[in-house]
Amino acid sequence: xxxxxxxxxxxxxxxxxxxxxxxxxxxxxxxxxxxxxxxxxxxxxxxxxxxxxxxxxxxxxxxxxxxxxxxxxxxxxxxxxxxxxxxxxxxxxxxxxxxxxxxxxxxxxxxxxxxxxxxxxxxxxxxxxxxxxxxxxxxxxxxxxxxxxxxxxxxxxxxxxxxxxxxxxxxxxxxxxxxxxxxxxxxxxxxxxxxxxxxxxxxxxxxxxxxxx
Amino acid sequence: xxxxxxxxxxxxxxxxxxxxxxxxxxxxxxxxxxxxxxxxxxxxxxxxxxxxxxxxxxxxxxxxxxxxxxxxxxxxxxxxxxxxxxxxxxxxxxxxxxxxxxxxxxxxxxxxxxxxxxxxxxxxxxxxxxxxxxxxxxxxxxxxxxxxxxxxxxxxxxxxxxxxxxxxxxxxxxxxxxxxxxxxxxxxxxxxxxxxxxxxxxxxxxxxxxxxx
Numbered sequence: 001x002x003x004x005x006x007x008x009x010x011x012x013x014x015x016x017x018x019x020x021x022x023x024x025x026x027x028x029x030x031x032x033x034x035x036x037x038x039x040x041x042x043x044x045x046x047x048x049x050x051x052x053x054x055x056x057x058x059x060x061x062x063x064x065x066x067x068x069x070x071x072x073x074x075x076x077x078x079x080x081x082x083x084x085x086x087x088x089x090x091x092x093x094x095x096x097x098x099x100x101x102x103x104x105x106x107x108x109x110x111x112x113x114x115x116x117x118x119x120x121x122x123x124x125x126x127x128x129x130x131x132x133x134x135x136x137x138x139x140x141x142x143x144x145x146x147x148x149x150x151x152x153x154x155x156x157x158x159x160x161x162x163x164x165x166x167x168x169x170x171x172x173x174x175x176x177x178x179x180x181x182x183x184x185x186x187x188x189x190x191x192x193x194x195x196x197x198x199x200x201x202x203x204x205x206x207x208x209x210x211x212x213x
Numbered sequence: 214x215x216x217x218x219x220x221x222x223x224x225x226x227x228x229x230x231x232x233x234x235x236x237x238x239x240x241x242x243x244x245x246x247x248x249x250x251x252x253x254x255x256x257x258x259x260x261x262x263x264x265x266x267x268x269x270x271x272x273x274x275x276x277x278x279x280x281x282x283x284x285x286x287x288x289x290x291x292x293x294x295x296x297x298x299x300x301x302x303x304x305x306x307x308x309x310x311x312x313x314x315x316x317x318x319x320x321x322x323x324x325x326x327x328x329x330x331x332x333x334x335x336x337x338x339x340x341x342x343x344x345x346x347x348x349x350x351x352x353x354x355x356x357x358x359x360x361x362x363x364x365x366x367x368x369x370x371x372x373x374x375x376x377x378x379x380x381x382x383x384x385x386x387x388x389x390x391x392x393x394x395x396x397x398x399x400x401x402x403x404x405x406x407x408x409x410x411x412x413x414x415x416x417x418x419x420x421x422x423x424x425x426x
Binding site: 011012013173175176177178179180185186187188189190191192197198199200201205206207209 | 224225226386388389390391392393398399400401402403404405410411412413414418419420422
């Protein structure tokens with residue numbers, strides 16, 4: 001069992017974008033940030049439901065496959081689930097349609113918990129007001145022998161990193177400068193201690209950096 | 214003729230280190246930041262005067278060789294030259310001994326110009342109170358057909374990048390998080406527009422990113 005996190009970040013460390021609205025929930029720069037990832041065969045299959053075999057199959061796709069393998073539970077922040085933009089909608093069940101691409105219990109951190117929502121395909125959203133350690137204990141229990149993924153957003157991942165709770169961090173670095181939003185690396189001086197760090201540049205120009213405990 | 218800049222930065226964008234003193238002018242983290250670069254054969258030969266052939270000869274060394282090739286003039290900030298820590302010493306002539314590894318005219322930006330200093334080996338330090346555009350015009354004239362290097366420090370490089378004056382930026386990214394000092398990427402949103410960006414990971418784990426106009 002390992003606790004894992006994966007993020008796409010820009011060269012200047014920004015991992016979320018600005019200007020999110022309910023109609024454009026990912027914000028303006030999102031597609032530039034994730035262009036290589038969302039072009040992989042694995043993303044097309046797992047997130048878009050495209051089983052045609054279209055999409056890239058190189059280094060980016062290898063990391064995308066790892067992302068989807070062996071996860072038994074996920075933790076995410078309220079912002080990633082969309083609670084901030086949809087606080088008034090008691091029926092809100094995320095951005096991912098009726099069959100979300102998680103297929104495991106997903107623990108959403110929020111100061112205003114609501115009843116759990118069971119979706120098609122094995123995803124159940126649970127809402128918890130808890131510390132990183134507290135929600136992680138519950139997610140680890142739910143995952144059994146498999147991994148727990150800290151899904152995002154960037155502030156949630158950073159809080160788990162700061163608390164020393166992440167066994168493997170993978171970032172795909174897109175060589176663009178966003179200059180605004182939320183940064184992954186703030187206040188994490190010396191994070192590399194206790195990890196083995198490896199780097200690999202994909203055909204797309206994305207550099208994949210992995211911190212492995 | 215091209216205007217070039219090269220920097221070693223940490224994964225979180227910090228390119229200078231804290232705690233500099235006259236006795237420890239590079240600060241505590243400097244050697245971790247530049248370990249791969251300072252281990253190259255080219256660095257050992259050009260900066261340390263070690264002609265034994267010792268040092269690495271892989272990807273990091275290829276970038277180090279490019280750094281030293283084809284430069285006809287250099288621009289640097291007062292901090293890199295050491296003026297801030299040695300303002301009281303009218304004889305101060307930098308950190309690099311009697312034969313500095315530049316071998317070209319070096320224009321030091323300072324609000325308190327002093328007389329030029331001619332060193333052994335072709336280096337002459339000139340002190341200018343000027344805008345980036347103003348000092349660059351003089352450096353380009355001095356360089357003739359060869360390149361001008363914006364040597365550093367990080368704030369000086371960033372000011373030339375922000376002014377759109379750099380034709381090629383190369384950064385060697387060391388996978389450590391420094392969390393303090395001066396960052397390269399602040400306020401450079403969209404820098405990639407107008408450049409072709411390429412990335413390459415060295416045997417050492419350093420990722421070399423090049424912005425080429």
